[in-house]
Amino acid sequence: MIITFSGTGNSMLVAKELQRHIGGRILPLEGDLLLSPSSQVLEVPEGEVVVWVFPIYSWGLPPVVADFIRRSKIKGAHGTGHFMVCTCGDDIGFADNQWRKLIGRRGWNPRGAFSVQMPNTYVLMKGFDVDAPEIAAAKTDAMPRRVGAVAEAIRRGFADSDVVRGASAWLKTAVVYPFFKRFCMSPAPFRHNDKCTACGLCAVSCPLGNISMSDGNPVWGRKCALCLRCYHICPSHAVAYGKETDGKGQKKVM
Numbered sequence: 001m002i003i004t005f006s007g008t009g010n011s012m013l014v015a016k017e018l019q020r021h022i023g024g025r026i027l028p029l030e031g032d033l034l035l036s037p038s039s040q041v042l043e044v045p046e047g048e049v050v051v052w053v054f055p056i057y058s059w060g061l062p063p064v065v066a067d068f069i070r071r072s073k074i075k076g077a078h079g080t081g082h083f084m085v086c087t088c089g090d091d092i093g094f095a096d097n098q099w100r101k102l103i104g105r106r107g108w109n110p111r112g113a114f115s116v117q118m119p120n121t122y123v124l125m126k127g128f129d130v131d132a133p134e135i136a137a138a139k140t141d142a143m144p145r146r147v148g149a150v151a152e153a154i155r156r157g158f159a160d161s162d163v164v165r166g167a168s169a170w171l172k173t174a175v176v177y178p179f180f181k182r183f184c185m186s187p188a189p190f191r192h193n194d195k196c197t198a199c200g201l202c203a204v205s206c207p208l209g210n211i212s213m214s215d216g217n218p219v220w221g222r223k224c225a226l227c228l229r230c231y232h233i234c235p236s237h238a239v240a241y242g243k244e245t246d247g248k249g250q251k252k253v254m
Contacts, residue, residue, distance in 0.1 A: 007227025009254030010118035021151030030207035044076035059093030060177035089120035091166025093173035112158035187224035189242035196238035202230035
């Protein structure tokens, strides 16, 4: 069972590649599963492990994923191993430790944790932009081989961490991540610019249904995962986040 949260497609691409190797159903985290994690009872098929696939948010877990782990009802989750496969532009700090604590608090069995580098998608701060095309292509091309190695480690029951921590890892996860969650995740700065064609793609594609159309214009609500799907999927490059996205690039949503 591969439980997957993916904003712009990096994590879903990894999940699908992982599925090729180990099988199992991909369960996308979106809609009611994220809004009301305890509203449904999920079940792990007999003999399968649980693999959590998600992107890294400022060297930590996406808050919506952490909330789902805390509140979800998963029959059979106590009787199998849990693995983490996260996607990141560069490094993950100690996000794997966060995940292990959350899984352990549920009484589940955290096993191996892995990171897979994928093209950068975060563009909402000064100095952050998408990768140059050649760098993005190199990361994407290297992904299948990396995921193949991850799949083999999962089959072997690997129980350690095989991740890229990066420099100042503790500081990033223990200090920067909480600051980011508290002060840098508001959807309030989202807006549309004069390039908007009112196609509504941002609204229909939002994993939380947080965007509505009013008089032909997109309006953002408060239940935002800050996944940036709306920004990157816009065919007119008409979604903006204050002035932070001025001059920034887009990543093709897979």
